[in-house]
Amino acid sequence: MPILTVAPLLGLIAMVMSLWHLLPIAISVGLRDGAAASFAASMALNAAAGYLLWLATRRFRRELKPRDGIALVVYAWVGGAAFASIPLLLSIPGLSFTDAYFEAMAGLTATGSTVLSGLDHLPASVNVWRAELQWLGGLGVLVLAVAILPLLGVGGRQIYRAEMPGPMKDTRLTPRIKETAKVLWTVYSVLTALCLIAYAGAGMSWIDALVHAFTTMGLGGFSSHDASIGYFDSVAIETVAMIFMTLAGINFATHFLVWRSRSLAPYRRDPEVIMYLLMLWASVAVVSLFVWANGVYPQYWTALRHAAFNTISVATTTGFATEDYSLWPFFAPLWLIFLGSFVSCSGSTGGGIKMIRAIVLYRQIYRDMVRMLHINAIVPVKVAGQVVPGRVIVGVLAFFFAWTATLVVATLLLAATGLDQVTAFSAAAASLSNIGPGLHEVGPASNFSALSDLQTWICTIVMLLGRLELFTVLILFTPTFWRK
Numbered sequence: 001m002p003i004l005t006v007a008p009l010l011g012l013i014a015m016v017m018s019l020w021h022l023l024p025i026a027i028s029v030g031l032r033d034g035a036a037a038s039f040a041a042s043m044a045l046n047a048a049a050g051y052l053l054w055l056a057t058r059r060f061r062r063e064l065k066p067r068d069g070i071a072l073v074v075y076a077w078v079g080g081a082a083f084a085s086i087p088l089l090l091s092i093p094g095l096s097f098t099d100a101y102f103e104a105m106a107g108l109t110a111t112g113s114t115v116l117s118g119l120d121h122l123p124a125s126v127n128v129w130r131a132e133l134q135w136l137g138g139l140g141v142l143v144l145a146v147a148i149l150p151l152l153g154v155g156g157r158q159i160y161r162a163e164m165p166g167p168m169k170d171t172r173l174t175p176r177i178k179e180t181a182k183v184l185w186t187v188y189s190v191l192t193a194l195c196l197i198a199y200a201g202a203g204m205s206w207i208d209a210l211v212h213a214f215t216t217m218g219l220g221g222f223s224s225h226d227a228s229i230g231y232f233d234s235v236a237i238e239t240v241a242m243i244f245m246t247l248a249g250i251n252f253a254t255h256f257l258v259w260r261s262r263s264l265a266p267y268r269r270d271p272e273v274i275m276y277l278l279m280l281w282a283s284v285a286v287v288s289l290f291v292w293a294n295g296v297y298p299q300y301w302t303a304l305r306h307a308a309f310n311t312i313s314v315a316t317t318t319g320f321a322t323e324d325y326s327l328w329p330f331f332a333p334l335w336l337i338f339l340g341s342f343v344s345c346s347g348s349t350g351g352g353i354k355m356i357r358a359i360v361l362y363r364q365i366y367r368d369m370v371r372m373l374h375i376n377a378i379v380p381v382k383v384a385g386q387v388v389p390g391r392v393i394v395g396v397l398a399f400f401f402a403w404t405a406t407l408v409v410a411t412l413l414l415a416a417t418g419l420d421q422v423t424a425f426s427a428a429a430a431s432l433s434n435i436g437p438g439l440h441e442v443g444p445a446s447n448f449s450a451l452s453d454l455q456t457w458i459c460t461i462v463m464l465l466g467r468l469e470l471f472t473v474l475i476l477f478t479p480t481f482w483r484k
Helices: 002-019 022-031 036-060 066-084 086-091 097-108 124-139 141-148 157-163 177-202 206-217 235-248 252-261 265-269 271-293 300-315 331-340 355-373 390-416 421-432 453-467 471-477
Strands: none
Touching: 002 036, 002 066, 022 036, 022 124, 036 066, 036 086, 036 124, 066 086, 066 097, 066 453, 066 471, 086 097, 086 124, 097 124, 097 453, 124 177, 124 206, 177 206, 177 235, 177 252, 206 235, 235 300, 252 265, 265 271, 271 300, 271 331, 271 355, 300 331, 331 421, 355 390, 390 421, 390 453, 390 471, 421 453, 453 471
């Protein structure tokens, strides 16, 4: 059974997860914010539970098969969110388990939807914990585990394939999967450090800079202030955020190739990057002109400032905000939600369908139209000069159908529980694409606390489905997965 095979690894992951508490504990002790005991208790519980699970099941450990890797990813995310919610329950009076689990899942999936208010008055260590979850969830907890845990003693390839986003999961930068994961996390860490320094240089305190560096590179959007980035009202800070959000939306493998070659050529050769940047820049131009022409802002440069920031934020599925863009004429916020559903590159920390799938879908549609006119023509689908295999095209089509069906079902379920149509659709889309804020009742000026427990759990499940790209979770509910 997959649960027995992966149980000892889940125990090891829980023990590693306990070490994540050291940073908020250090900050809590240093700032004397009163939350150190909560984090220490959670750390002890994580470590003890992990050790007992590993001790009780270590005899079942063996080389991972594909289904074991899939099960490990799903169990780790579901269980990891439960453990990650413990410090929130202990530190925030009156917080229910439903809301704490939602907040932890929004962190680990780098979604950024929140049910918390009064962020400015939370202990600094709690805000750092929320941000740290998004940073760790950015490229995936399991990829991190493969990179730094040689003591796992199992092959990591199945984990990597289940965890990394995008249809081209077989692409590797180095011969060994552990080295590949290390490369990605090295690039991720270096960019995060640069983002931290840039935020501090732009005027943030070091704690705010740490929180926002974590959530910018994780494209999660958690902030230490209810007003998000708008709290600072700083063009310099917004510029730093836009630069690093844009970088985080690009495949980290491409960043590594740029660093290794000491050339920008890999960006130019990557069709995803080209289309990603074109969509971002074109959308900034269109949205800024639209809101200015509709009188939202009297001056074009003000319109450009807020349109650029919020467009890049939502398109990259970060979810920071400087304005309540849900109050803009409806085309603009709807366009932002649409962008967030596909613009981010595969191998980035963004959510949604991913740009590479959108490119494949477009070229498949174009090929079918050509073949309607020239029935016997052989028109292969190519990306970056390479013919896309038929199995990849079929996989992209299947994923797009499943993604659309999930969005429709989630919207209908939320509407059936009493939400208005705009709130239901935007909450479903924001959760599935891991964007964060939606529109109307769950817009950037409010949060998900307005939802009932049932609605909150629906969004929690949809966040998990979106982060693990649907099939990794859905396959667990098929008889084939459990058949010997």
